[in-house]
């Protein structure tokens with residue numbers, strides 16, 4: 001029987017003009033590979049989190065834009081460029097917070113616009129190349145984050161994470177999980193604690209699933225138990241992903257991350273954000289300017305219950321992300337190394 005490791009998070013079947021993706025809304029109960037070709041279906045898959053996690057959303061958007069370009073007629077280069085831009089604008093409305101979506105779409109449209117004068121056929125080949133590069137760089141980036149992240153950790157440590165910044169949120173290895181996987185291969189014996197991550201349960205359904213499937217020691221806890229766990233002294237570091245890091249280091253990540261960071265700082269536990277430099281948005285000065293996605297209230301009141309568990313008509317506050325102030329973050333681990341405070345300086349030094 002096929003295991004989780006046999007499925008790609010997201011992949012391109014160019015011959016069939018389809019994007020393959022594991023439907024993450026069904027995990028861990030069902031392993032179902034989707035084959036999507038219509039732009040509306042790919043948009044929907046990003047919007048309802050069949051594919052999710054900032055880097056994986058970026059790769060999906062790049063492949064989707066390539067498929068949109070591939071379907072265009074070839075006679076008129078100006079009409080082709082306009083059609084590619086229109087498809088990019090549409091895909092950009094699927095989710096607002098993870099900057100990798102916009103970063104990937106921007107990289108793709110620049111590849112087309114930067115090569116005006118080439119035939120449409122050549123432009124299609126260039127867009128294919130660019131999308132494949134975005135995918136392949138993702139794997140290299142995760143491995144580098146893993147190596148840099150591992151320098152911060154010691155064998156036997158207890159690591160607490162939130163949401164899923166694993167291979168299911170990237171293409172392979174993950175960001176937060178990369179040092180965990182590398183450490184596991186090298187006999188570090190980490191104990192990983194996974195916040196369940198209300199309301200969509202990415203920690204319990206996805207992180208605990210992928211880690212335990214790979215043979216790591218994973219323990220699930222409800223989000224409101226992390227302070228109690230830290231009080232026991234079992235957490236040596238908090239490792240979280242990111243959807244957008246502002247120029248000053250303020251970091252948007254899954255809702256609940258800021259609460260975890262506040263508790264960790266209280267107990268003197270270091271908080272590390274792990275993510276690629278493509279998630280750093282130097283055009284966003286501080287966390288205040290990061291757009292935060294608001295999601296349907298039913299995710300809180302109904303989704304995991306046989307019948308609605310909150311009173312009808314009650315208001316629901318359901319932001320998908322929160323911003324952890326830079327002051328609570330001990331280090332930002334990128335593929336280019338570990339950034340330390342003051343982040344305004346260490347981020348500017350990257351020259352992004």
Ligand code: MRU
Nearest residue numbers: 052053054165169241242253254
């Ligand atoms: O709403 P999600 O599941 O897309 O949120 C994902 C996260 O918050 C991750 O931590 C982040 O995107 C990094 S994934 C490597």
